[in-house]
Amino acid sequence: MASGNSESREEFMGVKVMLGEDELPKYYYNIKPDLPGKLAPPLDPRDNSPAPQAAFEAFFTREGSRQEFSDEPRIAIPEEVREAYYRFGRPTPLYRAKRLEAYLKTPAKIYYKREDLNPCGSHKPNTAIPQAYYGMKQGLEAFTTETGAGQWGTALAYATMLFGLKCIVFMVGSSYAQKPYRKTMMNMFGAQVHPSPSDKTQFGRSILAKDPHSPGSLGIAISEAIETRMGMENARYSLGSVLNHVLMHQTVIGQETMLQFEKIGEAPDQLIACVGGGSNFAGFTFPFIGEKLKGKGEYAETEFVAVEPEAVPSLTKGEFRYDFGDSAGTTPLLKMHTLGKDNTPPKIYAGGLRYHGMAPLVSHLAAEKVISARAVTEPEVFEAASIFSKTEGIIPAPESSHAIKAAIDSALACRRSGESKVIAFNLSGHGLLDLGGYDDYLERGVNALSVRAQTVAHARAPKGNR
Numbered sequence: 223m224a225s226g227n228s229e230s231r232e233e234f235m236g237v238k239v240m241l242g243e244d245e246l247p248k249y250y251y252n253i254k255p256d257l258p259g260k261l262a263p264p265l266d267p268r269d270n271s272p273a274p275q276a277a278f279e280a281f282f283t284r285e286g287s288r289q290e291f292s293d294e295p296r297i298a299i300p301e302e303v304r305e306a307y308y309r310f311g312r313p314t315p316l317y318r319a320k321r322l323e324a325y326l327k328t329p330a331k332i333y334y335k336r337e338d339l340n341p342c343g344s345h346k347p348n349t350a351i352p353q354a355y356y357g358m359k360q361g362l363e364a365f366t367t368e369t370g371a372g373q374w375g376t377a378l379a380y381a382t383m384l385f386g387l388k389c390i391v392f393m394v395g396s397s398y399a400q401k402p403y404r405k406t407m408m409n410m411f412g413a414q415v416h417p418s419p420s421d422k423t424q425f426g427r428s429i430l431a432k433d434p435h436s437p438g439s440l441g442i443a444i445s446e447a448i449e450t451r452m453g454m455e456n457a458r459y460s461l462g463s464v465l466n467h468v469l470m471h472q473t474v475i476g477q478e479t480m481l482q483f484e485k486i487g488e489a490p491d492q493l494i495a496c497v498g499g500g501s502n503f504a505g506f507t508f509p510f511i512g513e514k515l516k517g518k519g520e521y522a523e524t525e526f527v528a529v530e531p532e533a534v535p536s537l538t539k540g541e542f543r544y545d546f547g548d549s550a551g552t553t554p555l556l557k558m559h560t561l562g563k564d565n566t567p568p569k570i571y572a573g574g575l576r577y578h579g580m581a582p583l584v585s586h587l588a589a590e591k592v593i594s595a596r597a598v599t600e601p602e603v604f605e606a607a608s609i610f611s612k613t614e615g616i617i618p619a620p621e622s623s624h625a626i627k628a629a630i631d632s633a634l635a636c637r638r639s640g641e642s643k644v645i646a647f648n649l650s651g652h653g654l655l656d657l658g659g660y661d662d663y664l665e666r667g668v669n670a671l672s673v674r675a676q677t678v679a680h681a682r683a684p685k686g687n688r
């Protein structure tokens with residue numbers, strides 16, 4: 223065991239780059255004014271005219287809706303929100319994966335940003351906290367929301383607890399069954415949780431009438447949460463990904479990462495993150511993409527890679543067009559890469575990536591070729607999670623393991639070419655409530671993860687429910 227001698231400790235344990243309390247970002251970064259081309263506006267589905275801010279205020283908080291339409295380059299983070307960030311563990315450390323590098327025998331340097339260390343275990347409180355805070359300031363009493371794997375519901379349950387609001391969560395049925403402890407966490411923070419499709423809403427009942435065993439989907443759960451909000455006077459709906467203001471809140475991740483790289487005198491050649499709705503990817507990369515778009519030398523060559531499941535390939539195989547954010551078709555239309563709102567993606571362990579669409583901002587950057595996308599299979603992802611656990615000693619979320627898989631591939635390509643790239647990925651969450659999935663993998667091998675063949679066929683199939 224290396225101790226005392228810092229160089230050998232570095233070899234053994236890797237590097238941990240910390241920031242102080244005063245280095246916590248003071249602003250959210252808004253990429254909109256720096257974008258190449260013009261972002262397609264959200265549309266009112268009734269007549270395809272641009273949806274006004276008021277259309278968003280019916281669903282979301284007033285401040286969130288204002289930010290959704292804002293062209294300001296940055297938006298101040300309220301002091302109470304910064305305090306809440308500090309309290310739950312921001313700024314978060316950046317680690318260098320020396321042990322993973324040694325295992326891969328790669329000349330590349332691999333870094334990862336730790337968004338797994340807070341009481342919820344993912345990056346999602348970065349937006350849940352300001353959303354709950356804005357709701358409290360607006361005088362709201364409750365939020366309704368959906369959750370896939372449970373991380374978003376947990377984050378909103380936590381944030382509403384902090385600011386004294388009620389929280390009602392519709393949890394995708396397949397995840398509710400796979401991850402019962404996520405429900406327990408939400409309940410412990412004081413939230414109500416319903417498996418979706420549920421009999422609590424008209425839309426849920428309509429889905430159950432067609433298919434009593436529907437595994438549910440994020441799109442369905444969103445519709446149920448919106449319907450529930452519409453039936454409540456002083457409540458709003460809250461979304462944990464996809465929208466501009468949500469992505470903006472996540473930019474605290476990338477701003478910290480940039481400062482951390484500056485401190486150690488490195489600049490990443492490649493930034494990698496998984497994508498469900500696109501928020502952790504955006505949060506991690508947008509501050510860097512902004513610099514690149516402004517022509518800042520240091521990041522002029524930096525590459526940005528979004529990694530999605532082959533089973534839910536919205537960016538790599540979806541169409542770039544207007545679609546609804548939910549399955550019932552209640553939201554404004556968003557221009558995004560989509561598999562179609564009626565597509566119920568197959569069950570995969572990375573429930574947080576099971577969404578038919580993609581954030582308009584991420585979709586736009588993909589269409590402009592500023593970022594690239596790739597899809598990976600579930601067995602590959604679980605193998606990457608296993609390698610990461612055995613080298614770095616952290617059990618990653620299956621969602622985050624999509625990024626790990628891409629980082630490993632990139633490091634192995636460096637081994638072949640001899641390049642010593644600096645690769646960084648976002649560890650968006652831990653996998654401590656995904657042990658059921660990992661157990662299936664360990665006990666039954668990759669054959670337990672049989673969604674692959676079924677899913678690709680399914681994803682390519684014409685739109686429509688299964």
Ligand SMILES: *Cc1c(COP(=O)(O)O)cnc(C)c1O
Pocket residue numbers: 343344345346373374462463464496497498499500501502503574575619621622650651652
């Ligand atoms: C929700 C979630 C994701 C996917 O959502 P994005 O909005 O694409 O970031 C990824 N990782 C974890 C751990 C999550 O909880």
